[in-house]
Amino acid sequence: MEEVIQSLIQPADSKIVMLVMDGVGGIPNNGKTELQAADKPHLDKLAQKAETGMLTPIYPGITPGSGPGHFGLFGYDPIKYNIGRGVLSALGINFPLQSGDLAARINFCTVDTEGKVTDRRAGRISNEECSRICDKINDNIEGVPGVEIFLRPVKEHRALLVLRGKPFCEKIRETDPQKTGVPPLKPEALIDDARPTSQMLEKIISQVKTVLQDEPQANMILLRGFAEYRRFPGFFERYGLKAQALASYPMYKGISRLLGMEVLEGLGSLEEEFNALKENFDRYDFFFVHVKYTDSSGEDGDFHKKVKMIEKVDAFIPQIEALKPDVLVVSADHSTPSPMARHSWHPVPVLMKSPYARVDGVKAFDEESCLRGSIGQMLSYQFFTYMLANADRLQKYGA
Amino acid sequence: MEEVIQSLIQPADSKIVMLVMDGVGGIPNNGKTELQAADKPHLDKLAQKAETGMLTPIYPGITPGSGPGHFGLFGYDPIKYNIGRGVLSALGINFPLQSGDLAARINFCTVDTEGKVTDRRAGRISNEECSRICDKINDNIEGVPGVEIFLRPVKEHRALLVLRGKPFCEKIRETDPQKTGVPPLKPEALIDDARPTSQMLEKIISQVKTVLQDEPQANMILLRGFAEYRRFPGFFERYGLKAQALASYPMYKGISRLLGMEVLEGLGSLEEEFNALKENFDRYDFFFVHVKYTDSSGEDGDFHKKVKMIEKVDAFIPQIEALKPDVLVVSADHSTPSPMARHSWHPVPVLMKSPYARVDGVKAFDEESCLRGSIGQMLSYQFFTYMLANADRLQKYGA
Numbered sequence: 001m002e003e004v005i006q007s008l009i010q011p012a013d014s015k016i017v018m019l020v021m022d023g024v025g026g027i028p029n030n031g032k033t034e035l036q037a038a039d040k041p042h043l044d045k046l047a048q049k050a051e052t053g054m055l056t057p058i059y060p061g062i063t064p065g066s067g068p069g070h071f072g073l074f075g076y077d078p079i080k081y082n083i084g085r086g087v088l089s090a091l092g093i094n095f096p097l098q099s100g101d102l103a104a105r106i107n108f109c110t111v112d113t114e115g116k117v118t119d120r121r122a123g124r125i126s127n128e129e130c131s132r133i134c135d136k137i138n139d140n141i142e143g144v145p146g147v148e149i150f151l152r153p154v155k156e157h158r159a160l161l162v163l164r165g166k167p168f169c170e171k172i173r174e175t176d177p178q179k180t181g182v183p184p185l186k187p188e189a190l191i192d193d194a195r196p197t198s199q200m201l202e203k204i205i206s207q208v209k210t211v212l213q214d215e216p217q218a219n220m221i222l223l224r225g226f227a228e229y230r231r232f233p234g235f236f237e238r239y240g241l242k243a244q245a246l247a248s249y250p251m252y253k254g255i256s257r258l259l260g261m262e263v264l265e266g267l268g269s270l271e272e273e274f275n276a277l278k279e280n281f282d283r284y285d286f287f288f289v290h291v292k293y294t295d296s297s298g299e300d301g302d303f304h305k306k307v308k309m310i311e312k313v314d315a316f317i318p319q320i321e322a323l324k325p326d327v328l329v330v331s332a333d334h335s336t337p338s339p340m341a342r343h344s345w346h347p348v349p350v351l352m353k354s355p356y357a358r359v360d361g362v363k364a365f366d367e368e369s370c371l372r373g374s375i376g377q378m379l380s381y382q383f384f385t386y387m388l389a390n391a392d393r394l395q396k397y398g399a
Numbered sequence: 400m401e402e403v404i405q406s407l408i409q410p411a412d413s414k415i416v417m418l419v420m421d422g423v424g425g426i427p428n429n430g431k432t433e434l435q436a437a438d439k440p441h442l443d444k445l446a447q448k449a450e451t452g453m454l455t456p457i458y459p460g461i462t463p464g465s466g467p468g469h470f471g472l473f474g475y476d477p478i479k480y481n482i483g484r485g486v487l488s489a490l491g492i493n494f495p496l497q498s499g500d501l502a503a504r505i506n507f508c509t510v511d512t513e514g515k516v517t518d519r520r521a522g523r524i525s526n527e528e529c530s531r532i533c534d535k536i537n538d539n540i541e542g543v544p545g546v547e548i549f550l551r552p553v554k555e556h557r558a559l560l561v562l563r564g565k566p567f568c569e570k571i572r573e574t575d576p577q578k579t580g581v582p583p584l585k586p587e588a589l590i591d592d593a594r595p596t597s598q599m600l601e602k603i604i605s606q607v608k609t610v611l612q613d614e615p616q617a618n619m620i621l622l623r624g625f626a627e628y629r630r631f632p633g634f635f636e637r638y639g640l641k642a643q644a645l646a647s648y649p650m651y652k653g654i655s656r657l658l659g660m661e662v663l664e665g666l667g668s669l670e671e672e673f674n675a676l677k678e679n680f681d682r683y684d685f686f687f688v689h690v691k692y693t694d695s696s697g698e699d700g701d702f703h704k705k706v707k708m709i710e711k712v713d714a715f716i717p718q719i720e721a722l723k724p725d726v727l728v729v730s731a732d733h734s735t736p737s738p739m740a741r742h743s744w745h746p747v748p749v750l751m752k753s754p755y756a757r758v759d760g761v762k763a764f765d766e767e768s769c770l771r772g773s774i775g776q777m778l779s780y781q782f783f784t785y786m787l788a789n790a791d792r793l794q795k796y797g798a
Contacts, residue, residue: 001458004478008461356736358426358745361767374766376746376776378459385460389744396742397457398464398477399484399624 014326014391023295025335025348035366038310042317043365050353052362053375063345069333075384084227091254097229102168105225106159108218115183121157122218169194176222234260246273247290298336328353354390413725413790422694422735424747434765437709441716446764449752452774462744468732474783483626490653496628501567504624505558507617514582520556521617539610568593575621633659645672646689697735727752753789
């Protein structure tokens, strides 16, 4: 189907804005979801002029991480375009991955004299400590012939490992034993092809241990999320869309860059994102505007804060509408119900204003109302094609 | 899935009528779609006794041509059973294709003394001129050993080319340069296997140019939509259904014939189609009744005419009901919203009356009402199986 869609792409002058309210979907708390509890006159008015529906991010019952959730919204089947955690971690800190690189997440940990893990998080060392230790390893590690080794701090005890220069295989067992009192696991090859990578990793881990032997806390590493980096076909290649990402968090910028969007750096607040949208509106076809705080308040389990965040976003809707995009989509990458305080599998509401919208009588932008909308229910990645049609960017199939 | 369904087919005495109101789906115009604006008491009453739902013709956002739209309604996955434009063109003029034939669309064009295209439509020559020129080529072309060459007029500057007698490959670049001032493109092989076909086509084009060299307008051909004709499994083979098509337009008759339906020739008006349904009701299991004018009025952008056409069809509903078919389906191959004046991707409403209908409280046959029906939302080609079940033509799966 992907090939068929790509063969139907046609150029157009239309402009598309996709506003992603991260994790906005919820479950009722005292009878109302966060969207139902919020006072959001602009979103509701928009829903009344739009088509609405429900999107299932990955597959019924599957809770998406941030990567797959966004991939789906961007029309990339998140099962096919699976992106390993190591690579996501690298994208999150804007590490310039090259095709063929092997990335892995590092947890610094503490081991005792027998090599048994005593603290899987090395006492949650500070970001500064993490930086210092990464530098120490980069400067002192002996290395493996033909392989470049990069360590980069992420946050607290978390860091990134990237290997470059050989053909690697990601089918390696994670070394985190998931409990204390035992040594780290070996980076075993899960398939035969992974043996050379496994042997390199064993050497590197052993060298790191030597470099860190005098450290009081972070004296060992645990490796997780081994992932080879491969280039994905980008927005322009697949859709003919010149796309810009307006996001403040590194992870979302990284995902956008991976898909060939131009990322505007230096954005912090919502105000800055929406101002940037206005300033750049003439220069791109597609705009991804990312709102983080609906998700983070949900993850904090803070119902009222999430409601407030929705209301805050609502106030910016007239600013988007004033730009008169041909297609305006509001949706989410996944649900983060505050009563659950984590991502969930629940479908997310979507609204789309377009010149061709089959307006459906839905009066509000929330989970219950949008269930009755004329977009119906579909997988997130299928919706992108539907949106492209509304932007006059797809030819007819067959005669 | 297709094999599973075929293995479950069982014979039955049931009769099925599928009324296809071509392009009947719409988008609101002053708040109402054509179906919502029409006074159609019989269709609405039927919806109240039926199950209703929404069908997506191909895939979310994909606008179907007439071929794929009907294939979907007939239970043929339109991506798998892709039918090339050349073959559709041949079906449209009832050219008797044989398995293995290569068909292509011809546009007669005008080239200057340097061979550059000056008019891609040869001044839109008349149908008579088109006939005369096709005959001239058929009579005078030198030909290629072992290959039969057929040229047939279609309409104005459009004609059909069919090659027969060799193994052909359709992976050939179209020769229409899509602009004037440049020569036609060569019929290049897009894959290695297409080289012999490409060479034959080069010879044929060159011979045609020689035959037409003294013509003032149509002195060259452009070839598009190369398509091999392969036989598809027909209605009887797949479903055990003896099927009859009641349609007045050549394209729909062609599609029906391709799927093994018997086509009643000589039908013009709706009256004739519905009278034929009555006369032939004892002789077939499945009847495809095709209404063209809902689509053509939509393509004309004529909202009121489309409304009138819906009302005209509505008046025939009692005549169908009087025949007491076991299953009566009313739907469409795609939407043709008159505000868009073209086919669109919007899902189409469907109603099905059957002894087993889960009647759903839907009061009217239109896009918004049927969205709430108990058929739910599915792809058009999946609906056919659902319909077969309602006609007692599918066994239980598993014990």
